[in-house]
Amino acid sequence: MKAKLLESYVNRGCKDKLELFFGVGSRIEIKQVFPLSQLKTEQVEVKVFLTDPETSMNYWPENINWLIEESWEFVHGKGAKAVVQATYDII
Numbered sequence: 001m002k003a004k005l006l007e008s009y010v011n012r013g014c015k016d017k018l019e020l021f022f023g024v025g026s027r028i029e030i031k032q033v034f035p036l037s038q039l040k041t042e043q044v045e046v047k048v049f050l051t052d053p054e055t056s057m058n059y060w061p062e063n064i065n066w067l068i069e070e071s072w073e074f075v076h077g078k079g080a081k082a083v084v085q086a087t088y089d090i091i
Helices: 002-013 015-022 062-076
Strands: 027-036 041-050 082-090
Touching: 002 015, 002 027, 002 041, 002 062, 015 062, 027 062, 041 062, 062 082
Parallel strands: 041 082
Antiparallel strands: 027 041
C-alpha cells in the first residue's frame, strides 16, 4: 500500500519535477518499502526509467533522493524520513 501510494504521488503529483530531472516521459517505480529497525526508519527501493541521461546524471543520486524524500514526507507526514536506494534504466 505504501509503495503504490508513494509511486502514484511521485509520478502524478511531482510530474513537473520528475520530467525536469529525468526527461519528458520518465517515470519512477517503487520496488519495495521495508523497515530498517536499527535506524528506526524505512528503506525505499526505487527504479527510475529516464529519457534524458545527460541531464539526469549531472545530479545523480541527489535528484532522486530529494524527490523521494519530499514525496515520502507528503505521504507520511512532516518529519518522516526514508533511506533511498535507487537504480535506473534508460528508455
